[in-house]
Amino acid sequence: MAKILAAVCRAFREPLSIEEIDIRAPEGREVEVSLAACAICASDLAFINGAWDTDLPMVFGHEAAGRITGLGPGVTGFSLGDPVIVTLIRSCSQCASCGSGRPVSCSDVPGVRPALTGPSGEPMGQGMATGAFAEKVVVDQSQIAKVPADMDLTVASLLSCGVITGIGAVVNSAGLRPGEDAVVIGAGGVGLNTVQGARIAGARRVVALDLSEAKLAAAREMGATDTVRADQGDPAAAVHQILGRGADAVFVTVGAPAVYESAIGHLAASGRLVAVGMPPAGAEIHYGPDLLAYYGQKIIGSRMGDTVLARDIPWLVDLYAQGRLELDALISKRWAFDEINAAIADTQSGSARRNVLVF
Numbered sequence: 001m002a003k004i005l006a007a008v009c010r011a012f013r014e015p016l017s018i019e020e021i022d023i024r025a026p027e028g029r030e031v032e033v034s035l036a037a038c039a040i041c042a043s044d045l046a047f048i049n050g051a052w053d054t055d056l057p058m059v060f061g062h063e064a065a066g067r068i069t070g071l072g073p074g075v076t077g078f079s080l081g082d083p084v085i086v087t088l089i090r091s092c093s094q095c096a097s098c099g100s101g102r103p104v105s106c107s108d109v110p111g112v113r114p115a116l117t118g119p120s121g122e123p124m125g126q127g128m129a130t131g132a133f134a135e136k137v138v139v140d141q142s143q144i145a146k147v148p149a150d151m152d153l154t155v156a157s158l159l160s161c162g163v164i165t166g167i168g169a170v171v172n173s174a175g176l177r178p179g180e181d182a183v184v185i186g187a188g189g190v191g192l193n194t195v196q197g198a199r200i201a202g203a204r205r206v207v208a209l210d211l212s213e214a215k216l217a218a219a220r221e222m223g224a225t226d227t228v229r230a231d232q233g234d235p236a237a238a239v240h241q242i243l244g245r246g247a248d249a250v251f252v253t254v255g256a257p258a259v260y261e262s263a264i265g266h267l268a269a270s271g272r273l274v275a276v277g278m279p280p281a282g283a284e285i286h287y288g289p290d291l292l293a294y295y296g297q298k299i300i301g302s303r304m305g306d307t308v309l310a311r312d313i314p315w316l317v318d319l320y321a322q323g324r325l326e327l328d329a330l331i332s333k334r335w336a337f338d339e340i341n342a343a344i345a346d347t348q349s350g351s352a353r354r355n356v357l358v359f
Helices: 042-048 153-160 162-173 190-200 213-222 233-242 257-266 288-295 310-323 337-350
Strands: 003-006 017-023 030-039 063-071 083-086 122-126 134-142 145-147 183-184 205-210 226-229 246-254 267-275 298-301 331-336 354-358
Touching: 003 298, 003 337, 017 134, 017 337, 030 083, 030 153, 042 183, 042 246, 042 337, 063 145, 063 153, 083 153, 145 310, 153 162, 153 310, 153 331, 162 190, 162 310, 183 190, 183 257, 190 205, 190 213, 190 246, 205 213, 205 233, 213 226, 226 233, 246 257, 257 267, 267 288, 331 337, 337 354
Parallel strands: 183 205, 183 246, 205 226, 246 267, 267 298, 331 354
Antiparallel strands: 003 017, 030 063, 030 134, 030 354, 063 083, 083 145
């Protein structure tokens, strides 16, 4: 066991407590990664605020990057010192889903043996099988991907969730083709990357919707051709006027059920509604299946952008190196680890693109 500092959630909707806890050595296919940075994602905040059932105490955080400092005996393809991103995508690499290029839908996800122990010897959970609000993590080797040695790991951490979720929703889940039109509802961290994905995929028009002028301005920076205030007038009518028709793909990047209900009004015939944002557990929405069938429209769920780490991370790193993928401008502020509660509060205010903890 080694001693590390971690930000522990002991009660929902309460500040995290920074504690010294124990982390065991990696076993089997596991790796130990000493973290350089961890971004704060809306999913972490949802868990911390009790939106989804989970046992406490728990260490959340899942959008991270660092260097490998420990290897289990079953690890292949990685070495001590490798710079890597750390994700929540955990897969067996052997089942039918993994074999067909869908590791996010792995049907035989490796079990998680607790790696963290609290000050009183109690087992401590790793949120989303990661637990990256801590100085180190022990995760399955399927959860990491190498990045270049000269890449800023603070920037690289963004590739672990927000970037792959947004861009992957466009490229992998929706299969957006050059010349098609896209609507992105929500211009937060994931939404901005969805906008980038539509630009990279060659969309004719990319229309971003949000309640905030500042976020719409950020969407234009990332490649939105048009923006619409979602709380003014008739947003669907505005989208149809801009495009001359409905959109080929509408991406909902916020977890609000009411937004999902209205989003279908932006679609063209044969369009795809892509569900990216996660509503609270138990939320329900209602669509008329007769209209879906008549117009040939589709509803597609996109988990982590249907990402394949070994395929998509090298591609995205190369786009970044070429200047075709913006990462640096996504970081609102770098925070010291002991400022985590202030960073969370700032993220919850809705003004941040991405706040990143730096170890």
